[in-house]
Amino acid sequence: MKKIAIIGAGVVGATAAYYLSKEEGIELTVFDEGLGQATKAAAGIICPWFSKRRHKAWYRLARMGADFYTRLLADLEADGMETAFYQQSGLILLKKDEAKLQELLAIGQQRRQESPLIGELGIRKRSDDVANLSGFDYYLWASGAARVDGALLVDCLLRSASVSVVKKKVRLGLLDQGRYQIDHQVFDGLILASGAWLGELLEPLGYQVDVSPQKGQLRDYYFAEPHLTDFPLVMPEGELDIIPFANGKLSIGASHENHQGFDLAVDEALLQAFEDEALLYFPKLIDAASKTARVGIRAYTSDFAPFFGEVPGLPQVYAASGLGSSGLTTGPLLGKALSQLVSGHPSLVDPADYPIKNYISQE
Structure with missing residues (x-):
């Protein structure tokens, strides 16, 4: 059994938890302090198509994110869940x-x-x-x-995944043999979906994190x-x-x-x-x-672009951040992509297009 922890139960972390809960051989734990989460205070418009931003990779992610809701809704409805969070x-x-x-x-x-x-x-x-x-x-x-109600979306994902959230602020500890310790538990892999708080997790380990x-x-x-x-x-x-x-x-x-x-x-x-x-x-x-x-x-981030992928120097630790005000548009897709990276499946999104090394580096 592979033990995976997700830190952050916003739209990215909750979507990752939902899809990982469908995988065989994974034991899942989700941590979230519950303060200031962007998802629960998001306006919730899914309409990226009129953006005049010149960042082509950002628009591609936003376009794919809007389209991904069709798949997410179908998956949740197949599980017998109400999807009134989206209209x-x-x-x-x-x-x-x-x-x-x-x-x-x-x-x-x-x-x-x-x-x-x-x-x-x-x-x-x-x-x-x-x-x-x-x-x-x-x-x-x-x-x-x-329009999407972020709080209802997260609640729906976590209920469908049958995952309860450990409501506490946690720190990340490094162990030998590529394992990690959180809240006195040992894990084989992690997803860091803590948004603006990503630096609080990685900076004590000697990382510079370009997230504000x-x-x-x-x-x-x-x-x-x-x-x-x-x-x-x-x-x-x-x-x-x-x-x-x-x-x-x-x-x-x-x-x-x-x-x-x-x-x-x-x-x-x-x-x-x-x-x-x-x-x-x-x-x-x-x-x-x-x-x-x-x-x-x-x-x-400093260039207002999102990123995701495996954290440099930390095998089996994946992160996503920098989504800004388009988090409800791009978050579910990135959560799905992170779940695919953890489980070894081909990702719907290529991490090379949103390189994590540009925003997270070891000092």
Whole structure:
């Protein structure tokens, strides 16, 4: 029996746990401190196709990540799990200069050739078909865009895997013969899916880790009548996103704060600014019965690119980090890829395209 530990039960770690639980001969343990997890405070829009980032490897990962949800949903449904965490609600994409919508439409049409998941595309005029929205005349519509509730996704993956999470902060110890110690237990292999906290695990072992924390904040609004189930996603220009969920919940956010460290304090002024902007597009926000705040810490690298693979100098220790605000898009795919590396199967993603050695090095 091969003993494997996963540190971090966000979307990457939970997906890896889910797929490893299907492998014969693996005994699995998952550790997570439970504080500041990016997945549980993620906005949750799956729509990478209009990105103008020039990093081709990043876009390929994001495109494949969006497509991978089709497989993940099928796998979970085959296990008898509910998959309400995911819904293709469609996206209303806005630009202050509405002439730019034509450029984005052309990008979407080109990318739809390799990503049919994009679905129906077109520039539309605001009318009754987008009731309750205001503040714009034209928008770009993409029917294949989806929203994901990160907390529900992680819960579904872990329940299907029948894995309980050891809720504590742990350290990594090196033993002889390529084995590792965590929480007084000995393991043959590890997956480090601790996001922005990856440095805390590897730096005591003499590693330099190019991963920094990015604070993300958003608000959830709750309405007495659950009328938002089929409401589309709204993505204005800037940081603001308006994301409807089932049962009358609407999320507004999220911030991208690169210089707040691991601070988890709620900034009410920042969230109020989001609310004021959102009211321009969705005036009925004022009718919300209640609201709560969420704060999480994302991981980003100096060039804002993700990485994954085997940690240099640590056989059978695999890591992924640097996913930034696209973690819910790329995380499940990378979790699956890490599970394949651990179990010796061909990976859906080539680690050479996202080289870990560029971000983790021995001092």
